[in-house]
Amino acid sequence: MSLLRRCQPLTRQCAKRNAAFSTWGAVRQQQQHQQGSSSSSSSPFDDQKTTHFGFRNVPETEKESLVHKVFANVAGNYDVMNDAMSLGIHRIWKDQFIRSMAPGPGTKLLDVAGGTGDIAMRFLDYCRNIHHDSTASVTMVDINAHMLEEGKKRFQSSPYAKTNQTSFMVQNAEHLDAIESESVDVYTIAFGIRNCTHVDRVIQEAYRVLKPGGRFMCLEFSKVDNPLISKVYDVYSFDVIPVLGQVIAQDRDSYQYLVESIRKFPSQETFAQMIRDAGFSTVGKGYESLTFGVAAIHSGFKI
Numbered sequence: 496m497s498l499l500r501r502c503q504p505l506t507r508q509c510a511k512r513n514a515a516f517s518t519w520g521a522v523r524q525q526q527q528h529q530q531g532s533s534s535s536s537s538s539p540f541d542d543q544k545t546t547h548f549g550f551r552n553v554p555e556t557e558k559e560s561l562v563h564k565v566f567a568n569v570a571g572n573y574d575v576m577n578d579a580m581s582l583g584i585h586r587i588w589k590d591q592f593i594r595s596m597a598p599g600p601g602t603k604l605l606d607v608a609g610g611t612g613d614i615a616m617r618f619l620d621y622c623r624n625i626h627h628d629s630t631a632s633v634t635m636v637d638i639n640a641h642m643l644e645e646g647k648k649r650f651q652s653s654p655y656a657k658t659n660q661t662s663f664m665v666q667n668a669e670h671l672d673a674i675e676s677e678s679v680d681v682y683t684i685a686f687g688i689r690n691c692t693h694v695d696r697v698i699q700e701a702y703r704v705l706k707p708g709g710r711f712m713c714l715e716f717s718k719v720d721n722p723l724i725s726k727v728y729d730v731y732s733f734d735v736i737p738v739l740g741q742v743i744a745q746d747r748d749s750y751q752y753l754v755e756s757i758r759k760f761p762s763q764e765t766f767a768q769m770i771r772d773a774g775f776s777t778v779g780k781g782y783e784s785l786t787f788g789v790a791a792i793h794s795g796f797k798i
């Protein structure tokens with residue numbers, strides 16, 4: 496029986512228990528706002544292409560703005576909440592992500608869905624500490640200006656404040672209009688791709704902007720491979736994280752969405768195949784599972 500099927504009874508139970516706080520609340524709010532009406536129990540999406548937003552189906556055209564709203568809400572508390580939700584483990588994963596990248600001096604990184612700059616900061620620290628290099632540079636792009644603003648503030652009090660090693664741009668990962676083709680050495684996306692409407696388009700854009708020989712790297716939540724850990728993880732995700740969101744950030748809905756979106760993301764194997772389908776070459780199976788598969792690092796080369 497697949498992991499997903501094993502998880503279903505528990506996730507359904509949790510989703511039901513949390514119904515009042517589910518992402519459906521956000522979806523309905525948006526529909527009502529757009530339609531100027533307050534009631535309709537049938538699905539208004541029948542004649543439109545739909546996608547998932549957490550456990551709910553929404554029109555593809557609406558997902559981007561719903562995701563935008565989530566991250567605009569969480570931006571101010573994002574770093575604190577990341578530590579609280581992951582018990583600090585996200586730091587270990589991000590450190591491992593950069594170690595596995597092992598960037599050389601002068602590397603030009605594009606960090607997509609860069610948020611508050613965790614990957615960009617670690618990348619520049621690595622180049623500085625390991626190579627004494629100040630020629631590496633990172634462009635952070637994100638669809639959400641609120642998240643980038645938090646990142647900019649952080650870099651202002653860093654060793655990179657008055658250098659030309661950082662730049663910030665509002666861009667959609669699905670069409671990086673301001674980024675030239677074959678212009679970057681490494682492309683990273685950490686905990687961002689599962690929020691995108693068309694994951695395949697994101698990977699194709701990564702392929703376009705990378706130089707020949709360049710590397711695509713993704714850090715994302717993935718599928719837990721141990722049944723016992725999977726049960727504990729489900730309880731923690733659905734019963735604890737939304738409550739932490741409420742207590743720390745006064746925002747249960749956004750954190751409910753975040754845990755639901757994790758369950759909707761493909762398995763390690765499926766995602767590795769999507770990366771190969773976009774034209775990347777992978778080494779071995781193309782990924783490394785972290786903490787029983789709670790997260791995974793995927794990597795592909797543009798050969």
Ligand SMILES: C[S@@+](CC[C@H](N)C(=O)[O-])C[C@H]1O[C@@H](n2cnc3c(N)ncnc32)[C@H](O)[C@@H]1O
Nearest residue numbers: 566608609610637638639642667668685687690
């Ligand atoms: C969970 S945060 C991750 C931030 C950072 N990479 C980190 O690891 O801490 C996800 C980020 O993805 C961004 N995002 C969501 N959809 C996006 C899209 N289509 N294009 C670019 N960024 C997107 C959000 O605005 C948010 O900043």
